[in-house]
Amino acid sequence: MKFNTLTWTLKGRILTLTLARPDFLNAFTVEMAHELIAAFNAASEDDEVRAIIVTGDGRAFCAGMDLRGDGNVFGLNEALEPTVADLTERLDEESILAGVRDLGGRVTLAIFNCKKPVIAAINGAAVGIGATMTLAADIRLASEHARIGFVFKRLGIVPEACSTWFLPRIVGMSTALEWTYSGEILKPEEAAAGGLVKGPYPADELMNEARALAAKIAAASPVATALTRQMMYRNSAAAHPIEAHRVDSLAMFYTSVGDGKEGVAAFLDKRDADFQGKPSKMPPFYPWWEEPDPVSGSSS
Secondary structure: OOOOOEEEEEEOOEEEEEEOOHHHOOOEOHHHHHHHHHHHHHHHHOOOOOEEEEEEOOOEEEOOEOOOOOOOOOOOOOOOOOOHHHHHHOOOOHHHHHHOOOHHHHHHHHHHHOOOOEEEEEOOEEEOHHHHHHHHOOEEEEEOOOEEEOOHHHHOOOOOOOHHHHHHHHHOHHHHHHHHHHOOEEOHHHHHHOOOOEEEEOHHHHHHHHHHHHHHHHOOOHHHHHHHHHHHHHHHOOOOHHHHHHHHHHHHHHHHOOHHHHHHHHHHHOOOOOOOOOOOOOOOOOOHHHOEOOOOOOEO
């Protein structure tokens, strides 16, 4: 696929999405947001893609929002006066979608809803949205040159991109608050100590580490992997383990009569499995979180 702000490279079932504005330290723009959303949506349905790596071109991962534009640099319509009701009842109406909704959040939701595991290979500066977009990745690897900052307080704004949902789950509430209150730039050793990233890795080894990890993921059943990804995120946020049990039961049933048969046969035959399941054709209960609530009739 062709984009202006990123590159799409598919090799050996591993898709590498590279933020490609190196002259501007891969600063985030409205165009980049829309291209990232399109790329993750496309990758989610592409059966040739088994795992995704996101990294940056040049010496930065993403240096945050490009602040050089005219008007509202975040692409928001200042003529509106949105309410909680607007973001509840009119979430996908064009005026709210284009003029109110946080673009970073729309990107991280596209990553969150993706059927493919995502690895962020943080090769340099990852600041603001450059940091928060990585939170929706399943695994974050940091090079020795990575510098990570949740610097929103410096601009008088708040953490965005659904980061107040992701960050406390990854590093704990106290650390999440400290990092966002202080706005300090974290070295990779500090980010690793807090549980945010793995590493640091030598700069010339980062992508090799990411590809090796992605290759292990790509060898598994893509349907089971897609289910595991969504089950882990959504069930861990449920109020009671019975919610996980309901989904586990359905997922076990359908995988056991699908790729599970091949997996068992391969194990007994002491050979590599040849999984045939396709994420573009998920079991009939997927996506279970969009089924109407039996009481209210609304979707979850």
